Amino acid sequence: MQVMRVDWYLELKGALEKEAVRSGAEFIRQYKLARGHIKSLGMSADEIEKQLASLKLALPSWAFGAGGTRFFRFPFPGEPSDIFEKIQDASVVNLLTGMAPRVALHYPWDLTSDPASLRKYAGKLGLGFDAINVNTFQDHPEQELSYKFGSLCSSDPLVRKHAVELVLETMDYGKKTGSKDVIVWLGDGSNYPGQMHFRKSFDHYLESLHKIYKHLPSGWTLFLEYKPFEPSFYYTVNFDWGCAYAAACSLGKKAMVLVDLGHHLPGANVEAIVARLLQLDKLGGFHFNDSKYGDDDLTAGSISPYRLFLIMNEIVDAQIERKANKPFLSLMIDQSHNIKDPIEDLLQTCEELAAAYCKALLVDREALCKAQKHGDPVAAERVLKAAFYAPVSGLLSKVRLDKGGARDPVGFYRKIKYREKLTDRRKKEG
Numbered sequence: 001m002q003v004m005r006v007d008w009y010l011e012l013k014g015a016l017e018k019e020a021v022r023s024g025a026e027f028i029r030q031y032k033l034a035r036g037h038i039k040s041l042g043m044s045a046d047e048i049e050k051q052l053a054s055l056k057l058a059l060p061s062w063a064f065g066a067g068g069t070r071f072f073r074f075p076f077p078g079e080p081s082d083i084f085e086k087i088q089d090a091s092v093v094n095l096l097t098g099m100a101p102r103v104a105l106h107y108p109w110d111l112t113s114d115p116a117s118l119r120k121y122a123g124k125l126g127l128g129f130d131a132i133n134v135n136t137f138q139d140h141p142e143q144e145l146s147y148k149f150g151s152l153c154s155s156d157p158l159v160r161k162h163a164v165e166l167v168l169e170t171m172d173y174g175k176k177t178g179s180k181d182v183i184v185w186l187g188d189g190s191n192y193p194g195q196m197h198f199r200k201s202f203d204h205y206l207e208s209l210h211k212i213y214k215h216l217p218s219g220w221t222l223f224l225e226y227k228p229f230e231p232s233f234y235y236t237v238n239f240d241w242g243c244a245y246a247a248a249c250s251l252g253k254k255a256m257v258l259v260d261l262g263h264h265l266p267g268a269n270v271e272a273i274v275a276r277l278l279q280l281d282k283l284g285g286f287h288f289n290d291s292k293y294g295d296d297d298l299t300a301g302s303i304s305p306y307r308l309f310l311i312m313n314e315i316v317d318a319q320i321e322r323k324a325n326k327p328f329l330s331l332m333i334d335q336s337h338n339i340k341d342p343i344e345d346l347l348q349t350c351e352e353l354a355a356a357y358c359k360a361l362l363v364d365r366e367a368l369c370k371a372q373k374h375g376d377p378v379a380a381e382r383v384l385k386a387a388f389y390a391p392v393s394g395l396l397s398k399v400r401l402d403k404g405g406a407r408d409p410v411g412f413y414r415k416i417k418y419r420e421k422l423t424d425r426r427k428k429e430g
């Protein structure tokens with residue numbers, strides 16, 4: 001199969017190695033600046049580098065095609081046509097950043113008749129598979145029963161059974177690709193008052209989840225993802241972290257809450273939600289993105305980098321409390337683009353997430369604790385801002401270069417005209 005070729009991957013690796021040699025004086029200046037700054041904070045730059053190197057993100061398979069709003073989508077040259085090509089694009093992001101070695105699949109969008117080959121091919125490109133997402137929010141071709149009025153929470157027991165079976169099928173597929181978790185987000189809800197019974201619909205949700213949980217493969221985690229509205233505009237069954245928490249608790253230890261940053265109403269204090277779930281030991285992971293108004297799926301850190309830093313700060317704080325030297329949560333990206341080159345967008349995202357994580361590691365927790373104890377909001381804010389404004393880009397570059405990545409991933413990608421080359425290659429293969 002032509003698509004299983006890896007020559008382009010080896011070529012790209014070679015180009016990166018050559019580029020690293022040319023990384024130059026500017027890199028050294030930035031790196032020294034970062035290390036000097038970390039030293040001035042009384043911390044070990046080596047230790048921060050080590051922790052940064054352990055950061056691993058998962059890329060969403062659905063981010064590599066042109067995303068769309070409910071109005072339109074704009075296809076772009078070289079757009080991947082199947083999951084094998086999406087994996088190729090993901091491997092480019094991982095190669096250039098050195099920190100995105102896993103891909104999250106979406107079922108049945110990413111269905112292939114040969115999952116064993118998909119797994120093997122991903123492995124050749126340095127990738128594995130993260131949590132698998134199930135799609136019960138739309139009707140699939142030749143589907144017998146419709147999800148128009150709900151799936152796992154439908155008032156029709158046959159539809160609920162059908163939806164549960166789809167989740168079980170998703171987990172079976174995930175086992176074949178090497179996934180270890182399944183994410184259930186569902187759009188179930190209603191558009192008008194009276195359309196759906198609030199308590200009964202939540203009962204149906206729990207009943208369906210219990211059936212799924214019973215079949216959860218050993219070693220797997222079931223992630224419950226909440227969202228306040230859309231596609232249902234009046235009521236969503238799993239509308240906030242409280243509903244997801246209650247459901248996860250009713251299931252057991254292997255059920256956890258997943259926080260998608262864009263799944264909150266404007267003004268919600270997401271970092272406090274993160275802290276509360278961590279405290280309750282029910283936070284399983286994230287879908288990172290950014291938003292201005294709703295579930296906008298914009299590049300992480302593009303609108304509110306400070307909020308991203310504050311969320312990372314809660315993760316690091318919990319990490320330290322648990323004496324873990326790396327994030328114990330599943331860190332996934334969930335974005336969808338209709339104007340950016342998706343590879344560039346994900347390169348930016350990795351950079352933003354690494355920067356926010358690195359800065360969170362630089363928070364002087366002793367000083368912060370002291371400021372909190374003495375009721376000194378100015379001092380507390382100064383501690384956080386000192387970390388937030390720290391010049392860390394040189395350190396991030398160093399960690400990437402050590403992993404065979406690029407000093408400046410987007411710059412390198414543009415310099416070698418990767419999108420043009422990819423488009424030519426796919427035209428020839430097409």
Ligand SMILES: [Mn+2]
Pocket residue numbers: 185225260287334
């Ligand atoms: Mn999500």
